[in-house]
Amino acid sequence: xxxxLTKMVGIENSQNIDVYLKHGGYQALPKALKMTPDELIQMMxxxxxRGRGGAGFPxxxxxxxxxxxxxxxxxxxxxxxxxxxxxxxxxxxxEDDPHQVIEGLIISSFAIQAHTCYIYIRGEYVTGxxxxxxxxxxxxxxxxxxxxxxxxGFELDITVHRGAGAYICGExxxxxxxxxxxxxxxxxxxxxxxxxxxxxxxxxxxNVETLVTPIxxxxxxxxxxxxxxxxxxxxxxHLTRPGTYEAKIGTNLMELINDHCGGIPNGxxxxxxxxGGSSVPVLRAEECDVAMDFDALAKAGxxxxxxGCMVMDDTTCMxxxxxxxxxxxxxxxxxxxxxxxxxxxxxxxxxxxxETGRGRMEDLELMLETANNIAGRTICxxxxxxxxxxxxxxxxxxGGDLNGQSFVNKFREEFEYHITNKKCKVTIPHExx
Amino acid sequence: xxxxxxxxxxxxxxxxxxRYPNKQAAMLPVLHIxxxxxxxxxxxxxxxxxxxLDLPVSRVQDVVTFYTMFxxxxxxxxxxxxxxxxxxxxxxxxxxxxxxxxxxxxxCNDGISKDxxxxxxxxxxxxxxxxxxxxxxxDDYFENLTKERIDQLVNKWKSE
Numbered sequence: 108x109x110x111x112l113t114k115m116v117g118i119e120n121s122q123n124i125d126v127y128l129k130h131g132g133y134q135a136l137p138k139a140l141k142m143t144p145d146e147l148i149q150m151m152x153x154x155x156x157r158g159r160g161g162a163g164f165p166x167x168x169x170x171x172x173x174x175x176x177x178x179x180x181x182x183x184x185x186x187x188x189x190x191x192x193x194x195x196x197x198x199x200x201x202e203d204d205p206h207q208v209i210e211g212l213i214i215s216s217f218a219i220q221a222h223t224c225y226i227y228i229r230g231e232y233v234t235g236x237x238x239x240x241x242x243x244x245x246x247x248x249x250x251x252x253x254x255x256x257x258x259x260g261f262e263l264d265i266t267v268h269r270g271a272g273a274y275i276c277g278e279x280x281x282x283x284x285x286x287x288x289x290x291x292x293x294x295x296x297x298x299x300x301x302x303x304x305x306x307x308x309x310x311x312x313x314n315v316e317t318l319v320t321p322i323x324x325x326x327x328x329x330x331x332x333x334x335x336x337x338x339x340x341x342x343x344x345h346l347t348r349p350g351t352y353e354a355k356i357g358t359n360l361m362e363l364i365n366d367h368c369g370g371i372p373n374g375x376x377x378x379x380x381x382x383g384g385s386s387v388p389v390l391r392a393e394e395c396d397v398a399m400d401f402d403a404l405a406k407a408g409x410x411x412x413x414x415g416c417m418v419m420d421d422t423t424c425m426x427x428x429x430x431x432x433x434x435x436x437x438x439x440x441x442x443x444x445x446x447x448x449x450x451x452x453x454x455x456x457x458x459x460x461x462e463t464g465r466g467r468m469e470d471l472e473l474m475l476e477t478a479n480n481i482a483g484r485t486i487c488x489x490x491x492x493x494x495x496x497x498x499x500x501x502x503x504x505x506g507g508d509l510n511g512q513s514f515v516n517k518f519r520e521e522f523e524y525h526i527t528n529k530k531c532k533v534t535i536p537h538e539x540x
Numbered sequence: 541x542x543x544x545x546x547x548x549x550x551x552x553x554x555x556x557x558x559r560y561p562n563k564q565a566a567m568l569p570v571l572h573i574x575x576x577x578x579x580x581x582x583x584x585x586x587x588x589x590x591x592x593l594d595l596p597v598s599r600v601q602d603v604v605t606f607y608t609m610f611x612x613x614x615x616x617x618x619x620x621x622x623x624x625x626x627x628x629x630x631x632x633x634x635x636x637x638x639x640x641x642x643x644x645x646x647x648c649n650d651g652i653s654k655d656x657x658x659x660x661x662x663x664x665x666x667x668x669x670x671x672x673x674x675x676x677x678x679d680d681y682f683e684n685l686t687k688e689r690i691d692q693l694v695n696k697w698k699s700e
Contacts, residue, residue: 189667190664190665190667191665192625192626192627192664192665192669193626193627193665193669194665194667194669195667195668195669195670198667198668229667230568230572230607230609231609231666231667231676232667233679233680234679234680234681264559266559266560268568268569269568269569269572270568270607271568271571271572271607271608271609271610272607272608272609272610272663273606273607273608274664274665285568286565287564287565288564288565288566288567288568288593288599288603289564289567289599289602289603290602290603290606291606291607306561306562306565341669341670342670343627343669343670343672344626344627344630344631344669344672345630345631349669349670349671349672350670350671351670381626385625385626385665415669417626417627417669419630422630423630428626428629428630431624431625431626431629432625432626435625435626435664435665438664439664441606537630537631537632538632539631539632539635539636539673539687540686540687540688
């Protein structure tokens, strides 16, 4: 398949503006500037692009929520706080093709009529921040940024803003608070950022990969996009060739594992996959024959999320894997809401005591109950994100209670073995050299 | 005596302030600049940042204590952060920590090695899962770690 989003990856000096121009870069921008902002928003709606950060919210609809009569300046915030475990696709875009990101930001800013854009990049991505900063300077020199861009009268400033190590700042209102120079404590919605965002002004927050999509829709057309929609998949864990892969949205998960990533190494067997970043329910090996798109994965009881696939072979202890994730959420809970702050801590503790041979059989129900008491009871989705790997997605038929279809029930036998035998069921050690 | 930014850092701070509609929004970037100059964010550094941004020190402390990347105490010349979240963990992340502890002569989360060179921490996902196991040392990522690669790196850093 022709590479669209990752076309520049592997090309020498791909970060340089002249190289980007030589490969057809900044060609969508003049076309976009000749359209009206409303036409661009309609184009995004028609193409059906859904947010690539995790929630999968329709991008065109998000943009159309901006109030028409608010005289305050508008802001575009590019969410590059890529922190969802298993996710590393935006890093590839920013480090290998920063001008694609910048072109996408200019077009998106024009569409929403923002004159200031911040790229909120996670603090650890120092290399990415430096590359973007340099690329922004090149774009200013060539007249793609600043006042009167390409003679259109449109004005835009972009600034790289480094975070400082907090998963919660990837949540859009946590990001806004952090950008304002505070703790990244999410805000209660409504008001939504489109109405009251950063500095109290109308604000759109989108993921990096989402914000590069308008370039390709403009260059190739809405129909092409609908027929060929490209998506980045982050493949990690027990794979022969882990990495970021571009494939058509809806590519089968087993095809990604076997054909793109060379399968599971060392003759091991596939055991489980977390398909959309650590926050989504896990799939058993036999459930992995599934199309990697929003609807198919939702039907399979999981979610596409950020498309971070964590692949586990039969050397993986599922109790230990869940404990690992619970440590993550417990550490990253911002502490604002009691159910999440206390609940993630208890999930870590309970899972830890099962893993270390001190578990009780009733701990399994306790974990499911704790997860249920977090989900849907917090300001932001971090609580849900911690609960779903434990106890699955909300079930409408159970009044919104979690359906129980994730780690604890799908691998219940392994949890019970741990409790009864005070040791791990998996006896094959994983080697590291 | 109250701390001051170096002339070079002062320029960076001034440029940074031009990029935001108010001074408080420059909090994280100015803290980063301060940490590059002073090595950690001590109470004196917090005072300097507060003065620079026209904010009470409590606002600065509020932020510093929230984010993992700001150190309130000094770290080693080579501050090693090993990712231990799932994708790295199942590819040897914790063995990397054990191996580094032996090589560097300091335990994880236990201050700085006697020679002042190393400090080690375990951190959550660094967004480098496709190249696991990995670690961040100061600003740089080191990926696809093997024992041999760690030997080379640590020996090089010991001689620097």
